[in-house]
Every structure is written in structure tokens, then in C-alpha cells.
Amino acid sequence: MEFFFEVLIGGLLSGVMYALVALGFVLIYKASGVFNFAQGAMVYLAALSVVGIMEWGAPLWLAVILAFAVMTAFGIGTEKFVLRKLVNQPPIALFMATIGLTFFIEGLAPMIFGSDPRALDIGIVDEPIPYILENWNMVISKFDLVAAGVASVLVATLALFFQYTRIGRALRAVADDHQAALSIGIPLQHIWAIVWGVAGFVALVAGMMWGARNGVQFALTFTALKALPVLILGGFTSVPGAIVGGLIIGASEKLAEIYIPPVMQDLFGGNFGGIEGWFPYVLALLFLLVRPEGLFGEKHIDRV
Amino acid sequence: MSKKIGDVILDLQNISLRFGGVKALTDISFNVREHEIRAIIGPNGAGKSSMLNVINGVYHPQEGKIFWHGNERKKMEPHMAAQQNIARTFQNIALFKGMSVLDNIMTGRITKMKANFIEHALWFGRAKKEELEHRKKVEEVIDFLEIQHIRKTPVGRLPYGLQKRVELGRALAAEPSMLLLDEPMAGMNVEEKQDMCRFILDVNDQFGTTIVLIEHDMGVVMDISDRVVVLDYGKKIGDGVPDEVKNNEDVIKAYLGAGH
Amino acid sequence: MLYREAGQFKTSYAADQQLFPIRQDRIGLVLLLAVAFFGIPLFASEYWFSAILIPFLIFALAALGLNILTGYAGQLSLGTAAFMAVGAYAAYNFQLRVEGMPILVSFICAGLTAAGVGILFGLPSLRIKGFYLAVATLAAQFFIVWCLTKFPWLSNNSSSGVISAHNINILGYAFDTPRDKYLLVLAIVALMALAAKNMVRSSTGRAWMAVRDMDVAASVIGIRLMHTKLLAFAVSSFYCGVAGALYAYCYLGSVEPDGFSLDMSFRILFMVIVGGVGSILGSFLGAGFILLLPIFLDITLPFVADLFGLPFSSATVSHIQIMVFGALIMFFLIVEPHGLARLWQIAKEKLRLWPFPH
Numbered sequence: 001m002e003f004f005f006e007v008l009i010g011g012l013l014s015g016v017m018y019a020l021v022a023l024g025f026v027l028i029y030k031a032s033g034v035f036n037f038a039q040g041a042m043v044y045l046a047a048l049s050v051v052g053i054m055e056w057g058a059p060l061w062l063a064v065i066l067a068f069a070v071m072t073a074f075g076i077g078t079e080k081f082v083l084r085k086l087v088n089q090p091p092i093a094l095f096m097a098t099i100g101l102t103f104f105i106e107g108l109a110p111m112i113f114g115s116d117p118r119a120l121d122i123g124i125v126d127e128p129i130p131y132i133l134e135n136w137n138m139v140i141s142k143f144d145l146v147a148a149g150v151a152s153v154l155v156a157t158l159a160l161f162f163q164y165t166r167i168g169r170a171l172r173a174v175a176d177d178h179q180a181a182l183s184i185g186i187p188l189q190h191i192w193a194i195v196w197g198v199a200g201f202v203a204l205v206a207g208m209m210w211g212a213r214n215g216v217q218f219a220l221t222f223t224a225l226k227a228l229p230v231l232i233l234g235g236f237t238s239v240p241g242a243i244v245g246g247l248i249i250g251a252s253e254k255l256a257e258i259y260i261p262p263v264m265q266d267l268f269g270g271n272f273g274g275i276e277g278w279f280p281y282v283l284a285l286l287f288l289l290v291r292p293e294g295l296f297g298e299k300h301i302d303r304v
Numbered sequence: 305m306s307k308k309i310g311d312v313i314l315d316l317q318n319i320s321l322r323f324g325g326v327k328a329l330t331d332i333s334f335n336v337r338e339h340e341i342r343a344i345i346g347p348n349g350a351g352k353s354s355m356l357n358v359i360n361g362v363y364h365p366q367e368g369k370i371f372w373h374g375n376e377r378k379k380m381e382p383h384m385a386a387q388q389n390i391a392r393t394f395q396n397i398a399l400f401k402g403m404s405v406l407d408n409i410m411t412g413r414i415t416k417m418k419a420n421f422i423e424h425a426l427w428f429g430r431a432k433k434e435e436l437e438h439r440k441k442v443e444e445v446i447d448f449l450e451i452q453h454i455r456k457t458p459v460g461r462l463p464y465g466l467q468k469r470v471e472l473g474r475a476l477a478a479e480p481s482m483l484l485l486d487e488p489m490a491g492m493n494v495e496e497k498q499d500m501c502r503f504i505l506d507v508n509d510q511f512g513t514t515i516v517l518i519e520h521d522m523g524v525v526m527d528i529s530d531r532v533v534v535l536d537y538g539k540k541i542g543d544g545v546p547d548e549v550k551n552n553e554d555v556i557k558a559y560l561g562a563g564h
Numbered sequence: 565m566l567y568r569e570a571g572q573f574k575t576s577y578a579a580d581q582q583l584f585p586i587r588q589d590r591i592g593l594v595l596l597l598a599v600a601f602f603g604i605p606l607f608a609s610e611y612w613f614s615a616i617l618i619p620f621l622i623f624a625l626a627a628l629g630l631n632i633l634t635g636y637a638g639q640l641s642l643g644t645a646a647f648m649a650v651g652a653y654a655a656y657n658f659q660l661r662v663e664g665m666p667i668l669v670s671f672i673c674a675g676l677t678a679a680g681v682g683i684l685f686g687l688p689s690l691r692i693k694g695f696y697l698a699v700a701t702l703a704a705q706f707f708i709v710w711c712l713t714k715f716p717w718l719s720n721n722s723s724s725g726v727i728s729a730h731n732i733n734i735l736g737y738a739f740d741t742p743r744d745k746y747l748l749v750l751a752i753v754a755l756m757a758l759a760a761k762n763m764v765r766s767s768t769g770r771a772w773m774a775v776r777d778m779d780v781a782a783s784v785i786g787i788r789l790m791h792t793k794l795l796a797f798a799v800s801s802f803y804c805g806v807a808g809a810l811y812a813y814c815y816l817g818s819v820e821p822d823g824f825s826l827d828m829s830f831r832i833l834f835m836v837i838v839g840g841v842g843s844i845l846g847s848f849l850g851a852g853f854i855l856l857l858p859i860f861l862d863i864t865l866p867f868v869a870d871l872f873g874l875p876f877s878s879a880t881v882s883h884i885q886i887m888v889f890g891a892l893i894m895f896f897l898i899v900e901p902h903g904l905a906r907l908w909q910i911a912k913e914k915l916r917l918w919p920f921p922h
């Protein structure tokens with residue numbers, strides 16, 4: 001039983017990270033109607049920028065600031081040179097453009113900063129928390145806890161920012177109606193720039209956490225991609241949805257990884273590890289069949 | 305106008321439709337007789353389009369019964385309405401933008417085409433014969449609507465008025481027994497409106513098609529329709545021949561109140 | 565002989581509705597096929613067959629499959645490579661386990677298996693659209709590849725799921741040289757392209773496009789959305805499945821599940837975007853373009869770098885390649901969303917008017 005909880009908690013903690021990346025999606029989607037497939041690649045770019053800049057001799061804090069500048073510049077550039085030119089295209093064209101953007105980033109980032117996997121040390125060690133180990137006999141990583149803590153704070157901040165600030169409200173307004181947003185008095189371009197800046201920041205935090213935990217490498221993009229099924233579970237426009245979805249995906253994929261393979265092995269022989277790689281997607285797919293609007297999305301009937 | 309108006313073919317009883325908290329239709333009953341032109345009017349947001357959507361199964365009302373030729377209709381999907389020969393056009397043009405005028409109208413005959421995809425792929429059996437037969441029918445529609453010159457044009461490139469006409473063509477291609485028209489003349493100039501009126505009357509006259517029509521232009525409505533239903537805020541406030549409706553106090557109030 | 569349709573009056577609907585209504589197009593196509601079947605085999609080297617022509621045809625077929633689904637029926641899929649994998653492994657297993665099954669029948673069965681799997685993963689399309697569906701197809705991509713790697717039975721217990729294609733023998737003739745394989749692939753691809761063209765010009769294709777352009781209107785006209793979408797998934801996956809079987813049997817000879825990666829799915833999607841969404845011709849143009857581009861960059865980049873005296877590694881070349889792919893996709897979506905096929909059409913229209921441009 002301890003082991004079950006250990007897995008569950010570990011999963012929930014990583015789920016917070018998924019929630020964070022998913023929130024980056026939700027932000028951009030709400031404000032510009034763009035479904036940004038490149039969010040995963042942005043996480044990779046951010047992490048790679050930090051280690052790359054550190055390799056050029058900068059201390060961590062400076063590297064983080066510079067990386068943030070890179071991400072913001074990149075986001076604004078994307079908005080200006082790609083997305084703005086596609087405003088009148090169907091959403092699916094914008095989506096495909098962000099797939100192109102993904103490739104662009106995945107070529108550009110390693111070309112500048114190198115492609116070999118590297119470690120990123122942000123000063124938190126990845127070891128079990130002694131207190132929990134002694135009292136409950138569970139291995140819960142200190143690192144995971146800190147990462148989840150940071151992510152939670154960020155998630156909460158963003159959620160509040162969305163709900164209660166003028167810009168946040170403007171952001172939500174744009175999603176519903178560009179004309180209405182204009183009347184609030186904030187130019188659309190500014191709003192989009194802010195959104196991409198924030199999304200870049202989210203990617204940076206996620207990239208550093210994951211990079212520090214698993215090393216900065218291309219596989220990060222796949223980890224970050226799991227924010228997509230999170231969104232399907234949570235509904236694309238719902239902030240609480242992204243959070244709950246993240247937790248569900250995080251916990252269930254870890255549990256699946258531990259408990260399914262032995263059963264499969266008994267049945268078919270062989271080794272059935274690696275379920276984590278697809279489990280979130282299949283879960284999301286099954287979920288779609290039952291409740292296509294997501295946990296928190298509203299049922300929508302096309303207007304004709 | 306001396307035409308035979310037949311029995312009630314569509315009877316709606318106590319229809320109510322909600323979207324979340326929005327009551328689009330509340331307890332509405334009315335009927336449609338064979339061969340008549342039946343207009344639905346009302347201010348913006350009154351629930352007119354929703355009414356058409358209920359008739360052809362796009363929306364499913366929470367309450368109420370619908371009788372089609374005397375039989376109660378169970379929950380129905382839109383494509384079943386098409387099989388029962390109900391065709392329609394939309395308020396916001398719903399043509400297939402990526403296709404030519406010809407293909408759009410050909411699509412209107414899809415329920416009548418029986419060849420399956422394997423016959424199509426191998427181009428044998430009914431595939432070729434059917435294409436030609438139905439092409440002939442479609443050309444008749446094209447002649448009827450006087451749009452021969454734009455046959456091969458992608459519909460996206462056509463001006464608004466012509467698009468509306470093509471959409472009517474797509475509906476007519478199905479040789480419907482009932483035609484639902486959602487604001488067929490909105491946004492047209494006088495000349496285009498006259499053409500459209502003529503087509504509607506001709507369809508009704510020549511093919512005996514029953515027509516349910518939503519229109520904001522009172523002149524047109526009073527001119528061409530046999531009976532009129534008036535909706536306001538999802539409720540029925542008037543029903544009868546044009547003259548009756550024109551003098552109905554609730555109707556006058558609703559229209560003045562809505563600033564018309 | 566100029567590209568004119570003047571004087572070619574259509575006197576019947578049959579003439580107007582034939583496969584290629586303009587005479588020059590018909591002649592052009594016949595010439596092209598003649599060159600492909602008889603000309604190329606005389607001159608092309610083994611390298612051309614096995615490194616360029618065969619993969620070109622196979623990827624064009626896969627792109628055609630995806631184009632049916634995405635370009636015609638409007639359902640975006642990011643799992644194309646996985647459906648190819650299903651085809652490859654199905655063909656292998658039919659050959660392995662069914663005594664004496666002719667190879668062509670195995671290919672068809674491979675396509676049918678892929679079609680079945682395609683329908684399964686297409687089910688969510690009944691309730692969702694657009695990028696929701698795209699995410700759902702990622703499930704196909706990851707899950708299928710995982711299954712092929714992990715279930716030993718599927719690869720006849722080979723390590724990490726590698727399979728080796730059987731020899732190809734049709735009616736006693738062994739297709740073992742690259743030239744033979746090229747001709748086999750060419751014949752299959754040509755026939756399937758013709759079938760695709762026939763489908764999209766008939767009511768099957770119109771139903772797909774109607775669903776793509778305006779699904780509510782489509783259903784109001786009487787198109788059954790479920791049937792139409794699932795048919796698109798099935799036909800598309802059939803094409804991808806056959807492409808996968810050919811990929812294993814006529815191109816690589818031995819494949820592993822990981823080879824059918826997400827990256828490959830994306831490349832096929834790029835072929836469709838660059839070539840032309842909703843165009844049969846475009847699938848071929850796109851496949852050619854996306855396959856030749858890396859070769860072109862491989863040749864030119866070091867040369868360019870040399871010119872400017874820049875240091876250069878093969879890793880850099882591959883990074884630039886990926887970047888160029890990404891940039892190209894964005895470029896095409898912005899500048900010419902209908903891709904090379906549209907450019908070709910514009911060129912033809914210009915030619916038709918030449919030398920009097922108005």
C-alpha cells in the first residue's frame with residue numbers, strides 16, 4: 001500500500017508539471033485561438049538556452065534571464081511573422097503552422113546550443129525526503145516536491161492573473177471576440193505579445209525543472225507533448241481543467257506504468273515497459289469518446 | 305393565386321428548446337400544410353432559425369412532439385430529414401467553399417445516388433451511369449436558376465447574391481417535398497430579391513413544393529406567403545393569414561418594441 | 565503544341581466529366597506514364613531506383629492516403645506512419661503465417677488490416693474536430709508503435725520487433741532487382757492513384773469534401789457523417805497500409821517499429837501541405853519535394869559553408885534541414901496554402917493564355 005501511494009504521489013507531483021505546460025497552451029489558445037503545438041518544442045528551447053548560455057560562461061541567474069529574453073523574443077517573433085499573417089485562415093491551418101514552428105525550433109535550438117544531452121544543476125538534489133521515508137516508508141523525491149511547489153505557485157499566479165487583472169480579463173475577452181477586446185483599449189498586438197511572453201516563461205520554468213531532473217535533451221519535447229492529452233481531459237479553455245487534467249494524467253500514467261506491465265507479462269510473455277509513452281494519449285482518446293467537451297468544457301452545439 | 309393547399313403534413317406540438325440557460329423556444333405549436341408557403345417572422349433572436357433547425361433535426365427540442373404526415377417522429381438526425389425529402393438553406397450561407405457550383409449542386413442529390421465507393425474507385429457498375437443521369441438533373445436546376453455561366457466557378461469566388469442562389473440550387477437538386485429557407489433574401493439588392501421571389505414562387509407553383517420561409521422583409525412576406533407564424537423571445541405571438549397577422553396587436557407591439 | 569483548350573467543345577456531359585477533360589492533360593499523362601514504365605527502366609541506375617524513385621512512389625502513396633483523409637475529408641491525422649507500420653507488419657504476418665498466400669493478396673490484406681485499425685482510431689472523429697482529433701491520432705502513433713515493439717508474436721519473436729521482408733514472387737517471376745521492384749511499386753501506385761482520382765470526382769469524394777467544408781450543411785443534405793468520416797479513415801488507412809507494406813517489401817527490406825516514428829508522420833503531413841491539400845497531383849509533387857530537399861541541402865550546404873569559410877559538421881546539416889522543413893511549412897501555409905499543385909495550375913492557366921495575357 002505504501003508503494004501504491006508512493007507511485008501515486010510521484011505521479012501527482014509530475015502531473016503538476018504537466019498542468020503547468022498545459023496552462024501555457026490554454027493561455028495562448030484563449031487569447032489568440034491558436035492551438036500551439038510548438039509548446040513542447042518551446043520547453044526544449046528554453047532548457048537548452050539555459051544550459052547553452054551557461055556553457056558560454058554565464059552564471060545560472062544570468063542564463064535564466066537571458067533565456068527568458070530569448071523565449072520572449074521568440075514568441076513575439078512568431079506572433080509577428082507567422083501567426084499574424086494567418087489570422088484569416090481556418091484554425092487547422094494555424095495548428096499546422098505551429099507544427100512547422102516545432103520543426104523550426106527543433107532544428108534551430110540544437111544548432112545554436114548543441115544537441116548532446118546535458119545536465120542542468122539548479123541546486124536542488126534529487127533524493128528521498130528523509131522525514132517521509134522514516135515515518136511512512138515512502139520514497140518521495142525532494143526535487144519533485146520542490147518542482148511541484150514552484151509549478152503550483154506559478155499555476156496559481158496565472159489563474160489569478162487571468163481572473164482578476166485587467167489584462168487577464170482582456171485576454172479572455174479576445175478569445176471570445178476580437179472586436180470586444182479592442183474596445184477594452186488594449187491593442188491586440190500587445191495582448192498577443194504578452195501571451196507569448198507568458199507562454200515562453202511557463203516553458204522556461206518547465207524546461208528548467210524537467211531539464212534538471214532528466215537532463216536537457218530532445219526527449220523533453222515528448223514529455224512536454226503530454227500536455228496535449230491533459231488539455232483534452234481538461235477542456236482547452238479551462239484553467240482548472242488544465243490543473244485537474246494534469247494531475248489525472250500524471251498519476252494515472254505512473255500507476256499504469258507500474259501495474260499494467262506485470263499483468264501483460266503474465267498474459268503474453270515478454271517485456272511491456274514504456275506504457276507511459278502512450279497511456280496519456282489513449283486515456284484522452286477514450287475520454288473523448290465519452291465526454292468530448294472535456295471535464296470542465298461546456299457542451300457546445302454548432303450554431304447554424 | 306389559385307393553388308390547391310392540401311392537408312397538414314407537418315405538425316409541431318408544444319415544442320420547447322433550451323441551450324443551457326437560454327430558452328430559445330417555449331411551448332410552440334403550429335402546423336404546415338402541403339403546397340403552402342408558410343412564413344416565420346419575428347425580431348432578432350426570436351428563435352426562428354432554431355425552429356427550422358428543430359424541423360430538420362439539427363436541434364433536438366427538450367419537450368414537444370412533431371408529426372410528419374401524421375406519424376410521430378422520434379429523435380431524428382439531420383440526414384434522416386433529408387431522406388424524408390426535407391431540404392433547406394441557411395441564414396449564413398453554408399455552401400461547400402472548396403467546391404465548384406456544379407459540385408455543390410451535385411452534392412444536393414447525394415441521397416439519390418446509390419453507387420458505393422468501390423464502384424466509384426473502379427469506375428464501374430452504377431458509378432458512371434449515375435454521374436451522368438444526375439448531372440442531367442443538376443443541369444435542369446442550373447437552367448432554372450439561370451446560373452449556367454458560373455457552373456465551374458468555385459463558390460467562394462461568387463458574390464453574395466449568387467451564393468444564396470447556388471445554395472437554393474443545392475436544396476432544389478434534392479427535389480424536396482418541403483423546403484426550409486432561412487432568410488433567403490437577406491443582404492440582397494432589390495433586383496436580386498425580385499429574382500429570388502420569383503424562384504420561390506416558381507418552385508412552389510411548378511413543383512408543388514411546400515415552403516417554410518424566414519424573412520425580415522415584411523413586404524415580401526406579406527406578398528408571397530399563405531400563412532405566417534410570428535415569434536418573439538421564443539414564444540409564438542401570432543399565427544394566421546398575412547392580413548390577420550398584420551393587424552395583430554401583440555405583433556405590432558413586438559415589432560415596435562424591437563425598434564423595427 | 566500549346567496548352568489550349570480552345571476548339572475542344574464538350575458536346576456531352578460524359579465528355580465534360582471524364583477523368584481529364586483537357587486533351588493536353590490526357591496526352592501529358594500518357595507520356596508521363598510511358599516514360600515512367602518504359603523510359604526510366606532503360607536509363608536509371610540502381611541508386612536512382614532504390615534511393616530515389618522507389619521511396620518517392622511509396623511516400624507519394626502514403627501522402628495520397630493522408631491527403632484523402634486530411635485534404636479531402638478534412639480530418640487531420642498525425643499518425644500516418646503508424647498506419648504504414650500496421651500495413652508493413654500485417655503484410656509480413658500474412659506472408660509468414662498463411663501458407664502460399666500470393667504477395668499481392670498479402671498487400672491487399674495489409675491495407676485492409678490498416679483500414680480496420682484506422683476505423684478504430686477514427687471513431688473519436690464522430691464527436692470531435694480539428695486539433696482535438698489531431699491529438700487523438702497521436703494515440704494511434706504512440707500506441708501502435710509500442711504494440712509492434714512489445715508483442716513478440718507480431719514480429720515472430722525477433723528482437724526489438726525487427727522484421728525482414730520475404731522475397732517477392734508473382735506468378736513465378738521473382739522481383740528481386742531494384743528495377744523490378746520499381747516497376748511493381750509503380751504499377752500499384754499508378755492504379756491506386758487512379759482509383760483515388762475516381763473516388764474524389766464522384767459522390768464519395770463530394771461527400772468527403774462536403775463534410776470537410778461544412779459538416780452541418782452536409783448532414784442536412786443527407787450525408788451520414790459517421791459513415792463518411794469512417795470511410796475516409798478506412799480508405800486513407802488502406803492507402804497508408806499498402807504504402808507501409810511496400811516500404812518494407814520493396815524499399816528497405818527490413819524494418820523496425822521505431823522507424824515508423826512521429827517524425828515520419830510529420831514528414832508525410834508536410835508532403836501534403838507543400839504539395840497541395842486536397843490534390844492527388846499534389847501528393848506526388850509534395851513527396852518529390854520533401855524527399856529531394858534534404859538531398860539538395862546535403863549537396864549545397866557544405867558548398868555554401870565553404871564559400872564563407874564556415875566550420876561545418878553533418879549534425880549542422882541535419883539541423884538546418886529540420887529548420888528548413890519547418891520554415892517551408894510556415895511559408896507555404898502563409899503564401900500558398902494550396903501548395904505546389906496550385907502553383908502548377910496557375911502556371912497552366914498562364915500558358916493557356918500565352919502569348920496574350922488578357
Ligand SMILES: Nc1ncnc2c1ncn2[C@@H]1O[C@H](COP(=O)(O)OP(=O)(O)OP(=O)(O)O)[C@@H](O)[C@H]1O
Nearest residue numbers: 301302303323328347348349350351352353354355
Ligand atoms: N447552437 C446554439 N447554442 C446556443 N444558443 C443558441 C444556439 N442557437 C441559437 N441559440 C440561441 O437561441 C436564441 C434564438 O436564436 P435563433 O438563431 O433561433 O434566432 P433567430 O430568430 O433566427 O434570430 P435572427 O433573426 O438573428 O436570425 C438566441 O438567444 C440564440 O443565442
Ligand SMILES: [Mg+2]
Nearest residue numbers: 352353354395
Ligand atoms: Mg436566424
